[in-house]
Amino acid sequence: MSQFSDQTEVAILAATLADLQSLASKGSEIYIATHFRVDSDAALAAGLCMIALPTAELIFQSADEAVNKNQPNVVGVDIRNGTRSIKGRESSAANIAAMALGELGFTLDSVALEIVAEVNFVDQGKGYLLRRAFTLSRILNCVRSSGWPDESLVLYVRNMLRAHVTQQTREVVL
Amino acid sequence: MNILSVNPETQDNEVVAAFLLAKEEAHLVVQSYEVPIDEVHISDLFHRRPPRVIQKFNNAPMIVNLIAEEPLAVKVGMQLSTVTSERRHSFIIDELINTSSTLRAMLPTEFKPRVEFISNIIQGLIIQGEELLEASDSIKAVTIEQVGRWNVAHLPKSVDSRFTGLLMKNGAHVVTYANSEAIGMKISNEAQELGLTTADFDGFPTHWHKEKWVFVHGSRKAPRPRQLALMSRKNLRRLVRQNLERISSLEELD
Numbered sequence: 001m002s003q004f005s006d007q008t009e010v011a012i013l014a015a016t017l018a019d020l021q022s023l024a025s026k027g028s029e030i031y032i033a034t035h036f037r038v039d040s041d042a043a044l045a046a047g048l049c050m051i052a053l054p055t056a057e058l059i060f061q062s063a064d065e066a067v068n069k070n071q072p073n074v075v076g077v078d079i080r081n082g083t084r085s086i087k088g089r090e091s092s093a094a095n096i097a098a099m100a101l102g103e104l105g106f107t108l109d110s111v112a113l114e115i116v117a118e119v120n121f122v123d124q125g126k127g128y129l130l131r132r133a134f135t136l137s138r139i140l141n142c143v144r145s146s147g148w149p150d151e152s153l154v155l156y157v158r159n160m161l162r163a164h165v166t167q168q169t170r171e172v173v174l
Numbered sequence: 175m176n177i178l179s180v181n182p183e184t185q186d187n188e189v190v191a192a193f194l195l196a197k198e199e200a201h202l203v204v205q206s207y208e209v210p211i212d213e214v215h216i217s218d219l220f221h222r223r224p225p226r227v228i229q230k231f232n233n234a235p236m237i238v239n240l241i242a243e244e245p246l247a248v249k250v251g252m253q254l255s256t257v258t259s260e261r262r263h264s265f266i267i268d269e270l271i272n273t274s275s276t277l278r279a280m281l282p283t284e285f286k287p288r289v290e291f292i293s294n295i296i297q298g299l300i301i302q303g304e305e306l307l308e309a310s311d312s313i314k315a316v317t318i319e320q321v322g323r324w325n326v327a328h329l330p331k332s333v334d335s336r337f338t339g340l341l342m343k344n345g346a347h348v349v350t351y352a353n354s355e356a357i358g359m360k361i362s363n364e365a366q367e368l369g370l371t372t373a374d375f376d377g378f379p380t381h382w383h384k385e386k387w388v389f390v391h392g393s394r395k396a397p398r399p400r401q402l403a404l405m406s407r408k409n410l411r412r413l414v415r416q417n418l419e420r421i422s423s424l425e426e427l428d
Contacts, residue, residue: 112279114275114276115276115279125366125388132274132275132276132277133265133266133268133277134266134270134275134276134295135276136276136280139276139277139280139295142294142295142296142297142298142299143295143298144298145297145299145301146295146297146298146301147297148294160279160280160282164279
């Protein structure tokens with residue numbers, strides 16, 4: 001398994017999200033970090049993480065900075081790989097986030113999965129092969145041009161995705 | 175303050191409403207079955223004047239008729255025209271009228287927020303149309319050099335790196351750019367299909383982002399002065415030329 005394979009990154013993100021869920025349940029402040037000038041990959045990955053961590057706040061930083069153990073209440077998506085941050089080197093950060101949510105018991109419906117697949121395609125430079133005028137990337141670019149800041153873009157994506165992501169409840173057998 | 179009245183059964187009522195909101199010709203939108211299906215009415219809040227009636231006059235959607243009266247930047251932004259004023263079919267208008275896949279998922283279901291969001295999209299498209307026209311004017315004088323089998327062009331300093339596509343449309347396979355914010359090189363899709371990848375290039379600093387299709391340093395994602403790359407605009411061009419010459423000579427040997 002390479003250092004930045006999808007499986008490694010999913011494991012890092014799932015473990016970090018679980019850790020932050022536990023911290024949040026104890027009342028700690030938690031944060032999701034992504035890069036300035038969010039693109040569709042960053043917005044979707046951060047939006048999905050916000051669904052798993054509803055109390056988390058967003059922070060924006062350079063894509064070249066990682067999140068490491070010295071920031072125990074932060075998870076980073078679509079930024080440099082660190083012990084608590086993922087980039088999605090093999091696929092995309094959104095794909096890693098979707099798989100990590102799956103590990104935590106969340107289910108993405110076909111609409112959400114299609115958007116993840118589309119962002120994955122765009123992030124790999126193959127967006128031109130998609131037969132659609134409006135990819136998430138173009139939608140976000142347009143509303144950014146009309147004046148939306150980074151935070152509003154991520155929150156909007158989260159709000160619109162919420163209906164497409166459900167959490168499975170675990171049955172407890174007594 | 176102007177109020178726009180649209181018939182909910184008009185095929186493109188949402189897009190027309192969003193467009194007129196984006197252009198600030200209307201400030202509020204109401205749906206009314208009293209408005210004929212092939213018309214939209216704009217009235218002022220206090221009804222001091224008779225309403226302005228916009229009528230559909232051919233088989234094209236009403237939004238296309240509306241944009242036909244607008245300046246080139248609006249037509250370019252809405253993709254009804256190229257930067258050289260050639261008319262073209264707009265797939266974005268098709269998709270705004272008949273939403274599908276991602277756009278459908280990203281639009282609210284209620285009329286008012288839905289129209290407001292589409293209006294934001296249209297505002298962005300118009301602004302991007304204006305930027306594209308400006309960039310297109312700025313690169314008219316750029317020539318494309320032949321280096322072995324690859325065409326290389328250099329984006330003017332004043333033009334944002336995201337407009338590399340304009341040079342690629344003119345036939346460039348590789349475009350270099352260096353402005354106050356970013357320094358890098360982009361390979362066209364065509365060149366990637368022909369087998370050229372960033373992995374073929376030697377001599378770039380290892381700390382640069384090494385994506386599948388682009389080298390970039392100090393992008394908007396990671397704002398840093400380009401001086402940190404310790405590479406001048408001239409050196410970037412030289413390095414790219416050297417690499418392309420080497421790759422071309424290797425291909426000849428094969």
